[in-house]
Amino acid sequence: MPEVKVVQQFMQANDAVAADNRRLLAERGVVAVNLMASPGAGKTSLILRTIEALRGRARVGVIEGDTASQVDADRVATTGVPVVQVNTGGGCHLDAPMVRTAIDALPLDEIDLLLIENVGNLVCPAGFRLGESQNVVIASVPEGDDKPYKYPGMFLAADVVVVNKIDLLPYLEFDLPGFHRLVQGVNPRARMFDLSCRTDEGLAAWADWLAGLRPQPA
Amino acid sequence: MPEVKVVQQFMQANDAVAADNRRLLAERGVVAVNLMASPGAGKTSLILRTIEALRGRARVGVIEGDTASQVDADRVATTGVPVVQVNTGGGCHLDAPMVRTAIDALPLDEIDLLLIENVGNLVCPAGFRLGESQNVVIASVPEGDDKPYKYPGMFLAADVVVVNKIDLLPYLEFDLPGFHRLVQGVNPRARMFDLSCRTDEGLAAWADWLAGLRPQPA
Numbered sequence: 001m002p003e004v005k006v007v008q009q010f011m012q013a014n015d016a017v018a019a020d021n022r023r024l025l026a027e028r029g030v031v032a033v034n035l036m037a038s039p040g041a042g043k044t045s046l047i048l049r050t051i052e053a054l055r056g057r058a059r060v061g062v063i064e065g066d067t068a069s070q071v072d073a074d075r076v077a078t079t080g081v082p083v084v085q086v087n088t089g090g091g092c093h094l095d096a097p098m099v100r101t102a103i104d105a106l107p108l109d110e111i112d113l114l115l116i117e118n119v120g121n122l123v124c125p126a127g128f129r130l131g132e133s134q135n136v137v138i139a140s141v142p143e144g145d146d147k148p149y150k151y152p153g154m155f156l157a158a159d160v161v162v163v164n165k166i167d168l169l170p171y172l173e174f175d176l177p178g179f180h181r182l183v184q185g186v187n188p189r190a191r192m193f194d195l196s197c198r199t200d201e202g203l204a205a206w207a208d209w210l211a212g213l214r215p216q217p218a
Numbered sequence: 219m220p221e222v223k224v225v226q227q228f229m230q231a232n233d234a235v236a237a238d239n240r241r242l243l244a245e246r247g248v249v250a251v252n253l254m255a256s257p258g259a260g261k262t263s264l265i266l267r268t269i270e271a272l273r274g275r276a277r278v279g280v281i282e283g284d285t286a287s288q289v290d291a292d293r294v295a296t297t298g299v300p301v302v303q304v305n306t307g308g309g310c311h312l313d314a315p316m317v318r319t320a321i322d323a324l325p326l327d328e329i330d331l332l333l334i335e336n337v338g339n340l341v342c343p344a345g346f347r348l349g350e351s352q353n354v355v356i357a358s359v360p361e362g363d364d365k366p367y368k369y370p371g372m373f374l375a376a377d378v379v380v381v382n383k384i385d386l387l388p389y390l391e392f393d394l395p396g397f398h399r400l401v402q403g404v405n406p407r408a409r410m411f412d413l414s415c416r417t418d419e420g421l422a423a424w425a426d427w428l429a430g431l432r433p434q435p436a
Contacts, residue, residue, distance in 0.1 A: 039256040039340045039369060040361025067341060069367040090371050092310060092341035120368065121341055122257045123285060123310035142360030142383065143258025149287040150338065151257060153308050165360065171389055 014128055017096035021103060021131025026215040028108040030061075032116060033210065034132035036154065038147075039120030041140040042164040044072045045197040047115050051079045053200075053207035054113070061111035063102040065094040065119050072117065082106050093125040094118050100131075113210060122147065126157040133216050134159045141165040141172055145179040148186045155186045160193065162206065167196040232346055235314035239321060239349025244433040246326040248279075250334060251428070252350035254372065256365075257338030259358040260382040262290045263415040265333050269297045271418075271425035272331065279329035281320040283312040283337050290335065300324050311343040312336050321349075331428060340365065344375040351434050352377045359383040359390055363397040366404045373404045378411065380424065385414040 025032050037043050044064075051060050062083040064073040073085035084102040086094060099116060106114070116132060118125040137158040139147055142165060148155045155161065161183050169176065176194065183190055193209070195202030243250050255261050262282075269278050280301040282291040291303035302320040304312060317334060324332070334350060336343040355376040357365055360383060366373045373379065379401050387394065394412065401408055411427070413420030 038258060038338070038361075039365055040358075066368050068370050071364055071367055090341070092339070119341065120256070121310070121339055123308070123337065123339055124342065140258075140360065142358065142386070143256075146289055147257055149289055150284050152286050168360070168386075168389065171386065 011127070014096045017100055018129035018131045021096055021100055022133070022216075024103065025108070025114065025131060029215055030108055030111050030114050031134075031213045031215050032114040032130070032132040033134045033136055033213070034116050034118060034125075034130050035136050035138060036118045036122070036125045036157075037120060037138035038122045038140070038143055041120070041138045041143065042197050043117045043120065043138055044075055046138060046162065046164060046195075047076060047117060048079065049197045049200065049203055050115065050207060050210065051076075051081055053203055054211060057207075057211045058112040059110055061106050061108075061114045063094075063099060063106075063114065063116045065098070065117055067091065067119055082111060088119060092119060092121050092123075093128050094130055095128050096130050103131075113213070122151045122154050126154045133213060136160040136162060138162045138164050139179070141168045141174045145174045145176075145182070148179070148182040152186050155183055155190070158187060158190050160191045160209075161187075163192070163194045164197060166194050166201060167199045229345070232314045235318055236347035236349045239314055239318055240351070240434075242321065243326070243332065243349055247433055248326055248329050248332050249352075249431045249433050250332040250348070250350045251352045251354055251431070252334050252336060252343075252348050253354050253356060254336045254340070254343045254375075255338060255356035256340045256358070256361055259338070259356045259361065260415050261335045261338070261356055262293055264356060264380070264382060265294060265335060266297065267415045267418065267421055268333065268425060268428065269294075269299055271421055272429060275425075275429045276330040277328055279324050279326075279332045281317060281324075281332065281334045283316070283335055285309065285337055300329060306337060310337060310339050310341075311346050312348055313346050314348050317348040331431070340369045340372050344372045351431060354378040354380060356380045356382050357397070359386045359392045363392045363394075363400070366397070366400040370404050373401055373408070376405060376408050378409045378427075379405075381410070381412045382415060384412050384419060385417045
Protein backbone atom coordinates (compact mmCIF):
# COMPACT_ATOMS: atom_id res chain seq x y z
CA MET A 1 0.00 0.00 0.00
CA PRO A 2 2.42 2.74 -1.14
CA GLU A 3 -0.33 5.41 -0.87
CA VAL A 4 -0.55 4.96 2.90
CA LYS A 5 3.19 5.39 3.20
CA VAL A 6 2.99 8.66 1.25
CA VAL A 7 0.22 9.94 3.49
CA GLN A 8 2.15 9.09 6.65
CA GLN A 9 5.24 10.87 5.37
CA PHE A 10 3.11 13.86 4.49
CA MET A 11 1.54 13.95 7.97
CA GLN A 12 4.97 13.62 9.59
CA ALA A 13 6.22 16.52 7.45
CA ASN A 14 3.24 18.62 8.55
CA ASP A 15 3.80 17.76 12.21
CA ALA A 16 7.47 18.75 11.94
CA VAL A 17 6.57 22.17 10.55
CA ALA A 18 3.84 22.54 13.18
CA ALA A 19 6.35 21.84 15.97
CA ASP A 20 8.70 24.39 14.45
CA ASN A 21 5.87 26.96 14.21
CA ARG A 22 5.05 26.37 17.86
CA ARG A 23 8.69 26.78 18.93
CA LEU A 24 9.02 29.98 16.90
CA LEU A 25 5.81 31.44 18.34
CA ALA A 26 6.82 30.53 21.91
CA GLU A 27 10.20 32.23 21.43
CA ARG A 28 8.41 35.39 20.33
CA GLY A 29 5.97 35.20 23.24
CA VAL A 30 2.93 34.41 21.08
CA VAL A 31 0.13 32.00 22.01
CA ALA A 32 -1.69 30.53 18.98
CA VAL A 33 -5.26 29.24 19.09
CA ASN A 34 -6.71 27.16 16.23
CA LEU A 35 -10.42 27.89 15.72
CA MET A 36 -12.30 25.11 13.91
CA ALA A 37 -16.02 24.90 13.08
CA SER A 38 -18.63 24.21 10.44
CA PRO A 39 -19.18 26.93 7.86
CA GLY A 40 -21.30 29.66 9.41
CA ALA A 41 -20.85 28.68 13.07
CA GLY A 42 -19.48 32.16 13.77
CA LYS A 43 -15.69 31.86 13.73
CA THR A 44 -15.13 35.33 12.30
CA SER A 45 -17.79 36.87 14.53
CA LEU A 46 -16.13 35.31 17.57
CA ILE A 47 -12.76 36.69 16.48
CA LEU A 48 -14.25 40.18 16.07
CA ARG A 49 -15.94 40.11 19.49
CA THR A 50 -12.80 38.65 21.11
CA ILE A 51 -10.61 41.42 19.72
CA GLU A 52 -12.93 43.98 21.35
CA ALA A 53 -13.15 42.05 24.63
CA LEU A 54 -9.36 41.83 24.94
CA ARG A 55 -8.51 45.45 24.06
CA GLY A 56 -5.92 46.70 26.56
CA ARG A 57 -5.33 43.17 27.91
CA ALA A 58 -3.82 41.27 24.98
CA ARG A 59 -2.63 42.27 21.53
CA VAL A 60 -4.39 40.04 19.02
CA GLY A 61 -3.22 38.97 15.57
CA VAL A 62 -5.31 36.93 13.14
CA ILE A 63 -4.76 34.38 10.36
CA GLU A 64 -7.87 33.90 8.21
CA GLY A 65 -8.15 30.59 6.36
CA ASP A 66 -10.66 30.10 3.54
CA THR A 67 -10.90 28.04 0.37
CA ALA A 68 -11.35 31.31 -1.53
CA SER A 69 -12.04 35.07 -1.07
CA GLN A 70 -10.76 37.50 1.53
CA VAL A 71 -14.05 38.78 2.94
CA ASP A 72 -13.20 37.55 6.45
CA ALA A 73 -9.78 39.20 6.49
CA ASP A 74 -11.39 42.44 5.28
CA ARG A 75 -13.83 42.32 8.20
CA VAL A 76 -11.03 41.69 10.70
CA ALA A 77 -8.84 44.43 9.19
CA THR A 78 -11.45 47.04 10.12
CA THR A 79 -10.53 46.46 13.79
CA GLY A 80 -6.94 47.56 13.17
CA VAL A 81 -5.28 44.32 14.31
CA PRO A 82 -2.68 42.60 12.08
CA VAL A 83 -4.35 40.02 9.82
CA VAL A 84 -3.21 37.73 7.02
CA GLN A 85 -5.57 35.85 4.69
CA VAL A 86 -4.57 32.34 3.63
CA ASN A 87 -6.49 30.93 0.67
CA THR A 88 -6.17 27.18 0.34
CA GLY A 89 -7.20 27.21 -3.33
CA GLY A 90 -10.08 24.85 -2.67
CA GLY A 91 -8.27 22.86 0.01
CA CYS A 92 -10.37 21.67 2.94
CA HIS A 93 -8.09 22.63 5.86
CA LEU A 94 -5.10 24.73 6.85
CA ASP A 95 -1.77 22.97 7.25
CA ALA A 96 1.39 23.94 9.09
CA PRO A 97 3.33 25.23 6.05
CA MET A 98 0.43 27.55 5.13
CA VAL A 99 0.39 28.88 8.67
CA ARG A 100 4.18 29.31 8.58
CA THR A 101 3.87 31.51 5.50
CA ALA A 102 1.27 33.60 7.30
CA ILE A 103 3.36 33.82 10.49
CA ASP A 104 6.29 35.10 8.48
CA ALA A 105 4.06 37.92 7.19
CA LEU A 106 2.86 39.00 10.67
CA PRO A 107 4.54 41.47 13.09
CA LEU A 108 5.02 38.89 15.88
CA ASP A 109 6.53 41.45 18.27
CA GLU A 110 3.18 43.27 18.27
CA ILE A 111 1.11 40.13 18.98
CA ASP A 112 0.38 38.23 22.22
CA LEU A 113 -2.47 36.07 21.00
CA LEU A 114 -2.68 34.69 17.45
CA LEU A 115 -6.19 33.56 16.49
CA ILE A 116 -6.13 31.19 13.50
CA GLU A 117 -9.46 30.77 11.73
CA ASN A 118 -9.38 27.43 9.97
CA VAL A 119 -11.42 26.53 6.88
CA GLY A 120 -15.07 25.93 7.79
CA ASN A 121 -15.12 22.13 8.04
CA LEU A 122 -15.95 19.79 10.92
CA VAL A 123 -13.85 16.90 9.59
CA CYS A 124 -10.51 17.55 7.91
CA PRO A 125 -8.92 20.33 10.02
CA ALA A 126 -8.93 18.04 13.07
CA GLY A 127 -6.05 16.00 11.64
CA PHE A 128 -3.61 18.82 10.94
CA ARG A 129 -1.55 20.48 13.67
CA LEU A 130 -0.54 24.06 12.86
CA GLY A 131 1.67 25.11 15.78
CA GLU A 132 -1.24 26.05 18.04
CA SER A 133 -1.27 25.86 21.84
CA GLN A 134 -5.01 25.23 21.96
CA ASN A 135 -7.54 23.66 19.61
CA VAL A 136 -10.99 25.17 19.84
CA VAL A 137 -14.14 23.80 18.20
CA ILE A 138 -17.02 26.24 17.82
CA ALA A 139 -20.43 24.61 17.64
CA SER A 140 -23.55 26.72 17.12
CA VAL A 141 -27.11 26.29 18.28
CA PRO A 142 -28.74 26.17 14.80
CA GLU A 143 -26.51 23.23 13.80
CA GLY A 144 -28.27 21.01 16.33
CA ASP A 145 -27.08 19.21 19.45
CA ASP A 146 -26.06 15.91 17.85
CA LYS A 147 -22.77 16.99 16.27
CA PRO A 148 -20.41 15.21 18.75
CA TYR A 149 -22.07 11.94 17.69
CA LYS A 150 -21.47 12.55 14.02
CA TYR A 151 -18.08 14.26 14.08
CA PRO A 152 -16.30 12.61 17.03
CA GLY A 153 -12.86 13.14 15.47
CA MET A 154 -13.27 16.90 15.69
CA PHE A 155 -14.60 16.89 19.25
CA LEU A 156 -11.80 14.53 20.32
CA ALA A 157 -9.21 16.96 18.91
CA ALA A 158 -10.64 19.86 20.91
CA ASP A 159 -9.11 21.34 24.04
CA VAL A 160 -12.09 23.68 24.19
CA VAL A 161 -15.65 23.51 22.84
CA VAL A 162 -17.53 26.80 22.41
CA VAL A 163 -21.29 26.84 21.83
CA ASN A 164 -22.09 30.02 19.91
CA LYS A 165 -25.46 31.67 19.11
CA ILE A 166 -27.06 30.85 22.48
CA ASP A 167 -29.31 33.89 21.89
CA LEU A 168 -31.17 31.60 19.45
CA LEU A 169 -31.96 28.97 22.11
CA PRO A 170 -35.55 30.27 22.56
CA TYR A 171 -36.29 29.74 18.86
CA LEU A 172 -34.75 26.30 18.32
CA GLU A 173 -34.71 22.84 19.82
CA PHE A 174 -31.21 22.51 21.27
CA ASP A 175 -30.59 20.66 24.54
CA LEU A 176 -27.63 22.58 25.99
CA PRO A 177 -27.04 20.36 29.07
CA GLY A 178 -27.45 17.32 26.81
CA PHE A 179 -24.88 18.74 24.40
CA HIS A 180 -22.43 19.25 27.29
CA ARG A 181 -22.92 15.65 28.39
CA LEU A 182 -22.37 14.43 24.83
CA VAL A 183 -19.10 16.39 24.52
CA GLN A 184 -17.93 15.03 27.88
CA GLY A 185 -18.74 11.51 26.73
CA VAL A 186 -16.54 11.92 23.64
CA ASN A 187 -13.84 14.04 25.28
CA PRO A 188 -13.90 14.36 29.09
CA ARG A 189 -10.98 16.82 29.16
CA ALA A 190 -12.65 19.46 26.94
CA ARG A 191 -13.30 22.84 28.55
CA MET A 192 -16.63 24.41 27.52
CA PHE A 193 -17.92 27.94 27.01
CA ASP A 194 -21.44 28.92 25.98
CA LEU A 195 -21.79 32.37 24.44
CA SER A 196 -23.44 34.67 21.95
CA CYS A 197 -21.43 36.94 19.68
CA ARG A 198 -24.60 38.93 19.11
CA THR A 199 -25.50 39.72 22.75
CA ASP A 200 -21.99 39.20 24.24
CA GLU A 201 -23.51 36.84 26.84
CA GLY A 202 -20.79 34.50 28.06
CA LEU A 203 -18.08 36.32 26.15
CA ALA A 204 -16.24 37.58 29.26
CA ALA A 205 -15.45 34.08 30.55
CA TRP A 206 -14.06 33.07 27.15
CA ALA A 207 -11.97 36.25 26.90
CA ASP A 208 -10.67 35.81 30.47
CA TRP A 209 -9.56 32.27 29.64
CA LEU A 210 -7.76 33.44 26.49
CA ALA A 211 -6.09 36.30 28.38
CA GLY A 212 -4.70 33.77 30.87
CA LEU A 213 -2.99 31.59 28.24
CA ARG A 214 0.81 31.64 28.21
CA PRO A 215 3.20 30.54 25.42
CA GLN A 216 4.23 26.91 25.82
CA PRO A 217 7.71 25.79 24.73
CA ALA A 218 7.49 23.09 22.07
CA MET B 219 5.32 14.42 -8.50
CA PRO B 220 4.21 10.79 -8.04
CA GLU B 221 1.59 11.83 -5.41
CA VAL B 222 -0.38 13.84 -7.98
CA LYS B 223 -0.39 10.86 -10.30
CA VAL B 224 -1.78 8.65 -7.56
CA VAL B 225 -4.52 11.16 -6.82
CA GLN B 226 -5.50 11.40 -10.47
CA GLN B 227 -5.69 7.65 -10.81
CA PHE B 228 -7.78 7.55 -7.64
CA MET B 229 -10.19 10.18 -8.98
CA GLN B 230 -10.45 8.36 -12.31
CA ALA B 231 -11.22 5.13 -10.45
CA ASN B 232 -13.94 6.91 -8.48
CA ASP B 233 -15.44 8.42 -11.62
CA ALA B 234 -15.52 5.01 -13.31
CA VAL B 235 -17.44 3.49 -10.39
CA ALA B 236 -19.74 6.54 -10.31
CA ALA B 237 -20.56 6.09 -14.01
CA ASP B 238 -21.27 2.41 -13.35
CA ASN B 239 -23.52 3.28 -10.40
CA ARG B 240 -25.43 5.72 -12.58
CA ARG B 241 -25.88 3.18 -15.35
CA LEU B 242 -27.06 0.54 -12.86
CA LEU B 243 -29.53 2.95 -11.25
CA ALA B 244 -30.88 4.09 -14.63
CA GLU B 245 -31.42 0.47 -15.67
CA ARG B 246 -33.45 -0.10 -12.52
CA GLY B 247 -35.43 3.11 -13.02
CA VAL B 248 -33.94 4.91 -10.05
CA VAL B 249 -33.02 8.62 -9.95
CA ALA B 250 -30.28 9.44 -7.43
CA VAL B 251 -29.85 12.87 -5.83
CA ASN B 252 -26.68 13.78 -3.90
CA LEU B 253 -27.46 16.10 -0.96
CA MET B 254 -24.46 18.12 0.23
CA ALA B 255 -24.30 20.74 2.98
CA SER B 256 -22.51 21.98 6.07
CA PRO B 257 -23.10 20.04 9.28
CA GLY B 258 -26.46 21.06 10.69
CA ALA B 259 -27.89 22.69 7.57
CA GLY B 260 -30.81 20.28 7.71
CA LYS B 261 -30.03 17.48 5.27
CA THR B 262 -31.77 14.80 7.34
CA SER B 263 -34.71 17.06 8.13
CA LEU B 264 -35.15 17.78 4.43
CA ILE B 265 -35.06 14.06 3.65
CA LEU B 266 -37.73 13.38 6.30
CA ARG B 267 -40.01 16.17 5.04
CA THR B 268 -39.44 15.10 1.42
CA ILE B 269 -40.44 11.51 2.15
CA GLU B 270 -43.74 12.78 3.56
CA ALA B 271 -44.29 15.26 0.71
CA LEU B 272 -43.77 12.54 -1.92
CA ARG B 273 -45.93 9.80 -0.35
CA GLY B 274 -48.06 8.26 -3.09
CA ARG B 275 -46.09 10.04 -5.83
CA ALA B 276 -42.60 8.53 -5.61
CA ARG B 277 -41.08 5.69 -3.64
CA VAL B 278 -38.05 7.05 -1.81
CA GLY B 279 -34.93 5.21 -0.66
CA VAL B 280 -32.15 6.78 1.39
CA ILE B 281 -28.39 6.40 1.83
CA GLU B 282 -27.14 8.15 4.98
CA GLY B 283 -23.46 9.16 5.02
CA ASP B 284 -21.69 10.15 8.23
CA THR B 285 -18.18 9.98 9.62
CA ALA B 286 -19.61 7.98 12.52
CA SER B 287 -22.90 6.94 14.21
CA GLN B 288 -26.21 5.88 12.71
CA VAL B 289 -28.52 8.41 14.35
CA ASP B 290 -29.61 9.80 10.97
CA ALA B 291 -30.44 6.38 9.55
CA ASP B 292 -32.42 5.58 12.68
CA ARG B 293 -34.46 8.77 12.19
CA VAL B 294 -35.13 7.92 8.53
CA ALA B 295 -36.01 4.30 9.34
CA THR B 296 -38.98 5.47 11.42
CA THR B 297 -40.66 6.58 8.17
CA GLY B 298 -40.62 3.02 6.83
CA VAL B 299 -38.58 3.75 3.68
CA PRO B 300 -35.52 1.61 2.86
CA VAL B 301 -32.36 3.19 4.32
CA VAL B 302 -28.70 2.21 4.51
CA GLN B 303 -26.15 3.96 6.72
CA VAL B 304 -22.63 4.41 5.35
CA ASN B 305 -19.99 5.32 7.91
CA THR B 306 -16.82 6.70 6.36
CA GLY B 307 -14.74 5.95 9.45
CA GLY B 308 -13.72 9.57 9.82
CA GLY B 309 -13.57 10.26 6.08
CA CYS B 310 -14.76 13.67 4.91
CA HIS B 311 -16.99 12.66 1.98
CA LEU B 312 -18.79 9.76 0.34
CA ASP B 313 -17.21 8.18 -2.72
CA ALA B 314 -18.65 6.04 -5.49
CA PRO B 315 -17.51 2.65 -4.11
CA MET B 316 -19.15 3.42 -0.73
CA VAL B 317 -22.37 4.29 -2.53
CA ARG B 318 -22.11 1.12 -4.62
CA THR B 319 -21.95 -0.97 -1.45
CA ALA B 320 -25.04 0.81 -0.17
CA ILE B 321 -26.89 0.43 -3.50
CA ASP B 322 -26.23 -3.30 -3.44
CA ALA B 323 -27.95 -3.45 -0.02
CA LEU B 324 -31.07 -1.57 -1.14
CA PRO B 325 -34.25 -3.01 -2.75
CA LEU B 326 -33.91 -1.00 -5.99
CA ASP B 327 -37.14 -2.38 -7.44
CA GLU B 328 -39.02 -0.64 -4.62
CA ILE B 329 -37.32 2.73 -5.14
CA ASP B 330 -37.96 5.55 -7.64
CA LEU B 331 -35.93 8.29 -5.97
CA LEU B 332 -32.70 7.61 -4.06
CA LEU B 333 -31.73 10.46 -1.72
CA ILE B 334 -28.05 10.29 -0.77
CA GLU B 335 -27.10 12.33 2.30
CA ASN B 336 -23.40 13.10 2.03
CA VAL B 337 -21.08 13.81 4.98
CA GLY B 338 -21.69 17.31 6.37
CA ASN B 339 -18.92 19.24 4.64
CA LEU B 340 -19.01 22.20 2.27
CA VAL B 341 -15.65 21.40 0.65
CA CYS B 342 -14.65 17.79 -0.03
CA PRO B 343 -17.88 16.13 -1.25
CA ALA B 344 -17.99 18.51 -4.24
CA GLY B 345 -15.13 16.63 -5.91
CA PHE B 346 -16.55 13.11 -5.79
CA ARG B 347 -19.21 11.89 -8.16
CA LEU B 348 -21.35 9.06 -6.77
CA GLY B 349 -23.64 8.07 -9.62
CA GLU B 350 -26.17 10.84 -8.94
CA SER B 351 -28.37 12.53 -11.54
CA GLN B 352 -28.50 15.78 -9.59
CA ASN B 353 -26.17 17.50 -7.12
CA VAL B 354 -27.98 19.56 -4.51
CA VAL B 355 -26.35 21.96 -2.04
CA ILE B 356 -28.41 22.88 1.01
CA ALA B 357 -27.51 26.21 2.56
CA SER B 358 -29.26 27.41 5.71
CA VAL B 359 -30.14 30.85 6.95
CA PRO B 360 -28.12 30.71 10.22
CA GLU B 361 -24.92 29.97 8.28
CA GLY B 362 -24.99 33.45 6.76
CA ASP B 363 -25.38 34.67 3.20
CA ASP B 364 -21.68 34.77 2.25
CA LYS B 365 -21.08 31.05 1.72
CA PRO B 366 -20.91 31.10 -2.12
CA TYR B 367 -17.95 33.50 -1.78
CA LYS B 368 -16.07 31.21 0.56
CA TYR B 369 -16.97 27.79 -0.85
CA PRO B 370 -17.26 28.42 -4.60
CA GLY B 371 -16.23 24.86 -5.47
CA MET B 372 -19.34 23.48 -3.78
CA PHE B 373 -21.71 26.02 -5.34
CA LEU B 374 -20.15 25.41 -8.76
CA ALA B 375 -20.79 21.67 -8.41
CA ALA B 376 -24.48 22.25 -7.64
CA ASP B 377 -27.33 21.66 -10.06
CA VAL B 378 -29.66 22.93 -7.34
CA VAL B 379 -29.19 25.20 -4.32
CA VAL B 380 -31.73 24.92 -1.50
CA VAL B 381 -31.94 27.58 1.22
CA ASN B 382 -33.33 25.88 4.33
CA LYS B 383 -34.58 27.38 7.64
CA ILE B 384 -36.24 30.41 6.03
CA ASP B 385 -38.54 30.47 9.10
CA LEU B 386 -35.53 31.98 10.92
CA LEU B 387 -35.24 34.96 8.53
CA PRO B 388 -37.03 37.31 10.99
CA TYR B 389 -34.42 36.57 13.69
CA LEU B 390 -31.23 36.77 11.64
CA GLU B 391 -29.49 39.01 9.17
CA PHE B 392 -29.63 37.07 5.91
CA ASP B 393 -30.11 38.83 2.57
CA LEU B 394 -32.08 36.24 0.59
CA PRO B 395 -32.18 38.12 -2.75
CA GLY B 396 -28.49 38.93 -2.26
CA PHE B 397 -27.75 35.25 -1.67
CA HIS B 398 -29.58 34.33 -4.88
CA ARG B 399 -27.54 36.88 -6.82
CA LEU B 400 -24.32 35.53 -5.30
CA VAL B 401 -25.19 31.96 -6.30
CA GLN B 402 -26.05 33.10 -9.81
CA GLY B 403 -22.73 34.91 -10.02
CA VAL B 404 -20.85 31.71 -9.16
CA ASN B 405 -23.11 29.30 -11.03
CA PRO B 406 -25.71 30.80 -13.39
CA ARG B 407 -27.24 27.40 -14.23
CA ALA B 408 -28.15 26.52 -10.60
CA ARG B 409 -31.87 26.10 -9.88
CA MET B 410 -32.93 27.51 -6.48
CA PHE B 411 -35.52 26.61 -3.84
CA ASP B 412 -36.12 28.45 -0.57
CA LEU B 413 -37.91 26.44 2.12
CA SER B 414 -38.36 25.58 5.75
CA CYS B 415 -38.45 21.99 6.98
CA ARG B 416 -40.09 23.28 10.15
CA THR B 417 -43.05 25.11 8.61
CA ASP B 418 -43.08 23.28 5.22
CA GLU B 419 -43.08 26.68 3.46
CA GLY B 420 -41.62 26.18 -0.02
CA LEU B 421 -41.47 22.41 0.34
CA ALA B 422 -44.11 21.69 -2.34
CA ALA B 423 -42.11 23.28 -5.15
CA TRP B 424 -39.04 21.26 -4.16
CA ALA B 425 -41.04 18.02 -3.96
CA ASP B 426 -42.71 18.72 -7.33
CA TRP B 427 -39.30 19.18 -8.93
CA LEU B 428 -38.02 15.91 -7.45
CA ALA B 429 -41.17 14.06 -8.55
CA GLY B 430 -40.53 15.22 -12.13
CA LEU B 431 -36.98 13.82 -12.35
CA ARG B 432 -36.48 10.84 -14.66
CA PRO B 433 -33.58 8.36 -14.74
CA GLN B 434 -30.86 9.45 -17.16
CA PRO B 435 -28.83 6.86 -19.05
CA ALA B 436 -25.12 7.22 -18.23
